[in-house]
Amino acid sequence: MQPTGGSVIVTSRTQEDPSAGPGASRPAFSFLTTAYRTADTLPRTIESVLAQTRTDWELVVVDNGWDDEIAAAIEPYLVDPRIRFTRQENAGASGGTMAAAALATGRYLVPLNSDDAVVPEFCARTGELLDADPDVAAVTTDAFQFVDPGERRLAHSYLTDAGVRGTPDGHAPLRLADVIDGPSPYYTAAIRHEVWDELDGMTSETPLVDDLDFWLRMIVKGHDVRVIPDRLGRFRVQAGSVSRPNDNERIERFEAQRERAMRNAVERSGDPDAQEALDRVVRRVRYEQHIRRARFAFREGDLEAARSHVRAAYALRHSARSAAVLAGLRFAPGVLGAVHPVKQNLQKGWRALWSADWLDRFRPASRRSE
Numbered sequence: 001m002q003p004t005g006g007s008v009i010v011t012s013r014t015q016e017d018p019s020a021g022p023g024a025s026r027p028a029f030s031f032l033t034t035a036y037r038t039a040d041t042l043p044r045t046i047e048s049v050l051a052q053t054r055t056d057w058e059l060v061v062v063d064n065g066w067d068d069e070i071a072a073a074i075e076p077y078l079v080d081p082r083i084r085f086t087r088q089e090n091a092g093a094s095g096g097t098m099a100a101a102a103l104a105t106g107r108y109l110v111p112l113n114s115d116d117a118v119v120p121e122f123c124a125r126t127g128e129l130l131d132a133d134p135d136v137a138a139v140t141t142d143a144f145q146f147v148d149p150g151e152r153r154l155a156h157s158y159l160t161d162a163g164v165r166g167t168p169d170g171h172a173p174l175r176l177a178d179v180i181d182g183p184s185p186y187y188t189a190a191i192r193h194e195v196w197d198e199l200d201g202m203t204s205e206t207p208l209v210d211d212l213d214f215w216l217r218m219i220v221k222g223h224d225v226r227v228i229p230d231r232l233g234r235f236r237v238q239a240g241s242v243s244r245p246n247d248n249e250r251i252e253r254f255e256a257q258r259e260r261a262m263r264n265a266v267e268r269s270g271d272p273d274a275q276e277a278l279d280r281v282v283r284r285v286r287y288e289q290h291i292r293r294a295r296f297a298f299r300e301g302d303l304e305a306a307r308s309h310v311r312a313a314y315a316l317r318h319s320a321r322s323a324a325v326l327a328g329l330r331f332a333p334g335v336l337g338a339v340h341p342v343k344q345n346l347q348k349g350w351r352a353l354w355s356a357d358w359l360d361r362f363r364p365a366s367r368r369s370e
Helices: 042-050 068-079 092-103 122-132 176-180 193-198 207-220 247-269 272-299 303-316 320-339 343-355 357-362
Strands: 008-011 029-035 057-064 083-088 108-111 136-147 152-157 190-192 224-236
Touching: 029 042, 029 068, 029 092, 042 057, 042 068, 057 068, 057 092, 068 083, 083 092, 092 207, 108 122, 108 193, 122 136, 122 190, 122 224, 176 207, 176 247, 176 272, 190 193, 207 224, 207 247, 247 272, 272 303
Parallel strands: 029 057, 029 108, 057 083, 136 224
Antiparallel strands: 008 083, 108 190, 136 152, 136 190
């Protein structure tokens, strides 16, 4: 393997898969995997593709940063002619996915992160719908969560953790309003190659939410996107993450790009239901932003700024949460400061006010969901 410079195909699909049946010279599925600092998880991702019950696939892996550990991790798998490998300078996650797509030959493209996986039936189930109905542009699914070490599976799935109740109707196309006021469709989906090309894939002016932007653009263009309830993906949850002082800035950059992508879609569509959904989402986000800004101001000792943000949150939503925090900031800081002068203890006091679960007992049942 070449150690430096440019982009090089280390291996390519050079023969037909004898088990794939007629027309196997062009695979049905092309998995698009960009790898950056994931040499430890990449083999698991590759093994999940190798385990597919439907075998007419190819896997295109992009070493997105000339990492010799990535090259070493994939080398044992290159004996399989369905696995292709290229190396390039780091172009970000979307740049790596787009580089993989440029080499892909399959009818359906499947973005697959190098620390995630698919279950053995992924190709069979998504392909069943795509093969049967040429008007369906993409099929996305639900997914299992798992956490290292030991790949312990968690009880929640992607959709249930996002608050989705009930079973998705795989027979009905996704509406724009469904995506705006709901979770972004799961990233690892089977997408028709020609639709990907039409939309220029994950190229986006909002790169922090390029997958959401892709789904929104697809629906605005009138393409039929289906969500089936099968948990066909597996994505890792990293345990032990701790909030840092710069989290607020990072979160708000993400929220700003998310809102921009949604506004662009609503403006292009002229869909009144999508506009109503966007209005709900923006109001909800503004409320959460003010609560979060209040927490960070409190952490920095700026009680007046914290009170100002909580008052703004309360104006947006008269919730028990904002009322409890506002009352606590008005009456509790002096007491907390006298009894617990250490900053960490003040933050414990904030967290107690932040949750305010006990106030729900005194609220009308019809408003407990706020």
